[in-house]
Amino acid sequence: MTSDSSKPVEIRGLTKHYGDIVAVDHVNLTVERGDVYGYLGPNGAGKTTSLRMMLGLISPTAGCVRLFGRDPTASVSALEGVAGFVEAPRFYPYLSGRRNMEMLAAFDGNGAGSRVDAALETVELTDRAGDRVGGYSHGMRQRLGIAAALVREPKLLLLDEPATGLDPAGMRDMRRLVRRLADGGMTVVLSSHLMNEVEELCNRVAIVRSGAIVYEGEIADLKRTAVATYRLRTTDDVLALSVCERHPGLREVRAEAGEIRFSAGEDAVADLSRGLVETGALIRAVAPETATLEDLFFSLTEGPANGSGEPQALAVTAPA
Amino acid sequence: MNPNAMTVYRWELRKLRFQKRTYLGLGAAVAVPIIFVVATSLQSGGPEDVAFGRYIHKSGLAIPLVLLLFGAVWLFPLITALVAGDIIASEDHNGTLKTILTRSLERGQIFRGKAWAAASYAVAAILLSGTVAVVAGCLASGFNPLTTLSGTRVSAMSALGLVAASLGVYLLPTLAIVCIGLLLSAATRNSAAAIVGTLMISLLIQLIGILPGLGGVQPYLLSTQFNAWEGLLRSPADWVPVIRSVWVCALYGLPALGAAYLVFVRRDVAGG
Numbered sequence: 001m002t003s004d005s006s007k008p009v010e011i012r013g014l015t016k017h018y019g020d021i022v023a024v025d026h027v028n029l030t031v032e033r034g035d036v037y038g039y040l041g042p043n044g045a046g047k048t049t050s051l052r053m054m055l056g057l058i059s060p061t062a063g064c065v066r067l068f069g070r071d072p073t074a075s076v077s078a079l080e081g082v083a084g085f086v087e088a089p090r091f092y093p094y095l096s097g098r099r100n101m102e103m104l105a106a107f108d109g110n111g112a113g114s115r116v117d118a119a120l121e122t123v124e125l126t127d128r129a130g131d132r133v134g135g136y137s138h139g140m141r142q143r144l145g146i147a148a149a150l151v152r153e154p155k156l157l158l159l160d161e162p163a164t165g166l167d168p169a170g171m172r173d174m175r176r177l178v179r180r181l182a183d184g185g186m187t188v189v190l191s192s193h194l195m196n197e198v199e200e201l202c203n204r205v206a207i208v209r210s211g212a213i214v215y216e217g218e219i220a221d222l223k224r225t226a227v228a229t230y231r232l233r234t235t236d237d238v239l240a241l242s243v244c245e246r247h248p249g250l251r252e253v254r255a256e257a258g259e260i261r262f263s264a265g266e267d268a269v270a271d272l273s274r275g276l277v278e279t280g281a282l283i284r285a286v287a288p289e290t291a292t293l294e295d296l297f298f299s300l301t302e303g304p305a306n307g308s309g310e311p312q313a314l315a316v317t318a319p320a
Numbered sequence: 321m322n323p324n325a326m327t328v329y330r331w332e333l334r335k336l337r338f339q340k341r342t343y344l345g346l347g348a349a350v351a352v353p354i355i356f357v358v359a360t361s362l363q364s365g366g367p368e369d370v371a372f373g374r375y376i377h378k379s380g381l382a383i384p385l386v387l388l389l390f391g392a393v394w395l396f397p398l399i400t401a402l403v404a405g406d407i408i409a410s411e412d413h414n415g416t417l418k419t420i421l422t423r424s425l426e427r428g429q430i431f432r433g434k435a436w437a438a439a440s441y442a443v444a445a446i447l448l449s450g451t452v453a454v455v456a457g458c459l460a461s462g463f464n465p466l467t468t469l470s471g472t473r474v475s476a477m478s479a480l481g482l483v484a485a486s487l488g489v490y491l492l493p494t495l496a497i498v499c500i501g502l503l504l505s506a507a508t509r510n511s512a513a514a515i516v517g518t519l520m521i522s523l524l525i526q527l528i529g530i531l532p533g534l535g536g537v538q539p540y541l542l543s544t545q546f547n548a549w550e551g552l553l554r555s556p557a558d559w560v561p562v563i564r565s566v567w568v569c570a571l572y573g574l575p576a577l578g579a580a581y582l583v584f585v586r587r588d589v590a591g592g
Contacts, residue, residue, distance in 0.1 A: 049590075052418075052588075052589065052590065055418075055421075055422045056421070056422070057418055057421060057422070057588070057590070058588035058589060058590055059588060075426065076421075076422075076423075076424060076425060076426050076427075077424075079422060079423075079424065080424070083422070084422070085418070085419070085422075086418055087415075087418075088415075089419065090414055090415035090416050090418070090419050091414075091416065091419065092335060092338075092414060092416060093414065094335075094338045094339060095335070095338055099334075103331045103334075103335075104419065104420070104423055106323060106327050106330075106331060107323050107327065107328070107331075107420060107423035107424060107425050108323065108423050108424045109321055109322045109323040109327075109424055110322070110424070148419070152423075152424075
């Protein structure tokens, strides 16, 4: 039985070494019930290794994983209520999709066999269920992977880059499916290097770089930490420029194409508006060029590491 | 119903039904006795230098016994290795190990199911080959009394019982080969390496047996245990080689099986 009070995923100090290579470096994260949690990082950042440890496929060098309070490396019973796949889902190519599903349902027990048809229906594979998996496209195998997870009636779904390798329509369908499952109350952990996928689906993210987490929390919070670029037009741009240049919290102030541009946090912008009014340069328009998750991702995963593991203020050059 | 090792065993047998290698091995187990009977039927003599070789035209029940002797060289070790060497390594090849290890079965249950399936296949192949050899032999040479290694004649029915018992004793080294195949399958994670490796180990042990000056170890070689059934074909039956076969095969098989189990349950599944 899963403990109602336990969180779907709690990871503390999770570390995996392969010889001198540190694949996962002291990862801490918590996934709350109902989260659609993005585990975001470039290729080779340790996402899949972390997911393998979550599913008990590999043992950590140090640290621990708890799924609903239970250790998946100690017993497969920790996976009760948990399903998913790492990398591409794989099946026996010489068996049909349905027979693969029946086998996995038999390995699940708990009446999973009676859910095979519904799971195939959910992923729209009923018509091809009798065909050998060896003849399936990549997208069909991905969907069969979801179906194989659904027969377990999971409360927590762990998916490793589920849209990778799919064509645009397949990616759209996969995201719709994940969204539908999440809307049904399922907690989802989704590893990805596709920013738009995570931004579209997830409410919380962990961003990993070289095995270590460089940010964990709400996407909205992450965006608030970014120092976005603003465009400002006033009734007196000359006066406003001089106010902006003197105003604390504003950086990279410049006049450009009939506008004033600067970088600042939201609080500094609020303060600036008062300063402009007091000097008589009234605001016609102030427009933030909000950083996308992609901007933030590159800021966190490229360039020198800060090594703190804490959220930091991010200087983001937003697209014009 | 909760899944257990028997669930894995049943599904492993079903999976074997859909794999070509299954029929390759079983086909060889059926074809070789038939080819042997046809070939010897076209000749007046027989393989005089092996036990029961001179009797193959007098009693069809000599045929399975001669086949057991020939089959020990590579045929039955190869048929055994075809599945035992593949049954774990193919999961690595297909990338399906992660698929089955994330369901509701402990690794030990999966290993036991696979080990039983590999052993069942080997037993089925030996029994199938023996049955075909008896039927084909009797069709060619008749269901006649058989002369034992002690020179006494036993009735056809008694000889049939002795052939069945011989097949049973023959299973002991076969099962030891299964264990070695499982170990190589788990350790190498490569079907071809495990199958060839299992066969090579079997041949290597036979080579040790013919090296000069190593006669003392001969009774304790795995290859020698393939001849232990000959003790049953004496009057009275010589149980010494049969009993020795039990513990010698256990000494080869059980450590290999234990090592295979430990490799399987402890390994990181980082590929696939």
